[in-house]
Amino acid sequence: MQYKLNLGKEASIVSLFLIYITCLFSCKNTVETTPVPTNTSETVITAIKAQFANDLELCIQNVASLQKAISIDSIEYYFKKSRLTFKRLEPILSFYNSANYYGLNKANLPKIDEGDNAEKVIEASGFQALEEAITATKIDTTIVHSYANDIYRKLRLEQKHNSILKHTDYKFLWLTRQALVRVMSLGISGFDSPVLLHSIPENREVFVSLETYFKLYASHFKNQKLYQDWIHALQAAQNAFDEAEDFDSFDRYTFIKDHLHPMLSLWNQTVTDWQVEFPLQQKLNYGIDSFFAEETFNANAFKPSYSPKITPEIAQLGKDLFFDASLSESGTMSCATCHQPEKAFTDGLRFSVDNQGNMVQRNSPTLLYASLQQAQFYDARVTNLENQILDVINNEKEFHANTEMIIGKLMNNLAYTERFKKLYKQGIDHKSVRNAIATYIRTLTPFNSKFDRNISRKETSLTAEEVLGFNLFMGKAKCATCHFAPIFNGTVPPYFAESELEVLGVPNTKIWENATIDDDLGRYHYAKVALKKYAFKTPTVRNSSQTAPYMHNGVYDTLEEVLKFYNLGGGAGIGIKLENQTLPADSLHLSNQEIQAIISFMYTLEDQLEKSL
Structure with a gap:
């Protein structure tokens, strides 16, 4: 149903009341009508709290029915109803109480405190664990009800504490954009409905919810056409989900390009219309109109707090150091020895070579997009690029040096001394040296591949096979449930604050x-x-057409072999039995044509590096 509301700039309270009543009747499963106060700003805040409370109560009621369900059909019915209403809660709940949201919607994997010597395992819980339980070959209702009881308690806790505090315009805009990121990267990939693949109807409810909240903000818009554009866009997104035949056939490429990206433009216009100022920077830059562009990520938000702002001058200094072999003890090894630009910042070897010409245990991962992750090295042993560089400096098989040795060499170079003095108030020291190199690496995020240019509406050159490959990557093949868009690595959206490790x-x-x-x-x-055991960080698949061989040990030479490994179910599919394998052991049932389409898509992620470096 299309809503065409034409409210004047000075919308009356009567008009706002009518809008709210219309919204309540247009939204499915509304529990009860809530009162609308008279003060305009307080009206919006109170109405948002009331709508969230209604949706929360309805979700609780559905979970309560699930707690009592016995038959397989009734269990699945109430589970799906609970999930649909939970998705109505998602935009608000995930923003105001991310901890509780995570507890309700985390991956069905056990967690462990790495510092806990007793290896106390925190077992999986929440909707995803419940989904696994209700799709088991033989349903154990005791386990199902146990998970449902835990979800019920968490929802009641949210109801008791009412997390929506100090709601403001900028917070609403933040949570709106966060919802768009989550749908793009997690929602339509099936991340939180991995077995039932109920993601299409579930994510439709996110846009139903956003539509409801935008209608409460109707009088807030000075530009009423902008408001109407929002309602039209949100309803068009719902229609796109309605038109999908099933999970596998949903056209994710078109949805992102023609629905989510235009909403980013509306979001930017709303910031101007509402005259909103944001109190701090986020991982995503403000003003973006694509999730797949050089301007999308705020590189400064990924660096340590002590690091100065990224500038071209510091990056150029770091680039010169990156290629300077004199920094190593032998004077023969630089960062570029193992990270060669012409090989997408890898070395093309199964196992990299140390300073004595011997092979080491692993190969060199690409440094492209390495700054957009929260852990470095395959084993995630350090948290930022500065510490990664220090590890290389001290490693006896690599630079076999120390920062004091490098500082001494640089201080004997007048050109370096002058440049450091100009760019760092402390001049040359252990922090500035490492930071300069790290700053250069932070510029290696080009986002100028054929795919980026197409999905960002800069050109229309993708083939039907390449589009199919992306849709398979994001859907049936489940690649994107670990290689999250838009970076296509293990940095978890929408906060981009954690880098996942997987056991394959x-x-x-x-x-x-x-x-x-x-x-x-x-x-x-x-x-x-x-x-x-056997857990490794999920790398980016961007530029994977240039980064063979693959896996930490370079065991596979081609992308065809990599896809075959995943299609078989990882290690479990080739005879390796690991109790802690995090990759689902089931076959993906991809045809040869589908595998080739995915590879064709992956080739479109090859950046034009000569334009970026």
């Missing part, structure tokens, strides 16, 4: 039956807990 079961040699696990224990070397 990577073999030591390229065989497809009765394989043996590679003996590199990955994160376990530092975490020392069983669940972290």
Whole structure:
């Protein structure tokens, strides 16, 4: 149903009341009508709280019915109803109480405190764990009800504490954009409905919810056409979900390009219309109209607090240091030895070579987009690029140096001394040296691939096969449930504050039956807990067409082999039995044509580096 409201700039309270009543009747499953106060600003805040309370109560009622359900059909029915109403809550709940939201909607994997020597495992809970339970070969109603009881308690806790405090215009705009990011990256990928694949109707409810809240803000718009454009866009998104036949056939590429990206433009116009000022910077820049552009990410938000703002001069200094072999003890190894620009900042070897010409345990990952993650190295042993650089400097197989040695060399170079003095108030010291190199690496986020240009509406050159490949990557193949868009690595949206590690079961040699696990224990070397054995950070697949061989041990030479490994169910599909494998062990049932389409899409992620460096 299309709503065409034409309120004047000075909307009356009567008009606002009519809008709110219309909204209540247009939204499915509204529990009760809520009163609308008379003060305009307080009206909006109170109405938002009331609408959230209504949706929360309805979700609680559905979960309560699930607690009592016995038959398989009734359990699945009330589970789906609970999820639909939970998605109505998502924009507000995830923003104002992210901890409780996470507890309700986290991945169905056990967690562990790496510092806990007793290896106390926190078992999975929430809707995703419940979904796994109700889709088991034989449903155990005791387990189902146990998960439902936990969800019920968490929802009641939210109801008791009422997390919406000090609501403001900028917070509403923040949570709106956060909702768009979550739908783009997690929602339509099936991340939070991995078995039932109920994501299409569920994510429709996110836009129903946003429409409801925007209608409460109708009188806030000076430009009423902008308000109407929002309602039209939100309803058009719902229609796109309605038109999808099923999870696999949903056209994610068109949805992002033709629905989500235009909403970013509306969002920017709303910031101006409402004259909103934001109190702090976020990981995503303000003013963006695409999730896949060079301007999308705020690189300064990913650096340590002590790091100065990124400037071209500091980046150029860091680039010169990056290629300077004199910084190593032997004078023969630079950062570029293992991270060569012409090979997408890898070295093309299965195992990188140390300063004595011997192979090390792992290969070199790309440095492209390395700054847009919260952990470095395959085992995630350091948290930022500065510490990653320090590790390389001190490593006896790499630079085999120390910062004091490097500082001494640089101080004997007048040109370097003058440049450091100009750019850092402390001149050359251990922080400034590492920061300069890290700053250069932070500029290696071009986002100028063929795919980026197309989905950002700068050109129309993608083939039907490449579009299909993206839709498979984001849907049926489930690649994007670990390689999250838009960076396509393990940095978890919408906060981009955590880099995920996965246990895949990577073999030591390229065989497809009765394989043996590679003996590199990955994160376990530092975490020392069983669940972290063979866990490795999820890298970006951007520029993967140039970064062979693949996996931490370079066991696969082609993308076809990588897709075959995943299609079989990872290690479990080639004879490796790991209790802690995080990759689902089921076959993806991808045809050869589908695999080739995914590879064709991955080739479109190849950046035009000569224009970026």
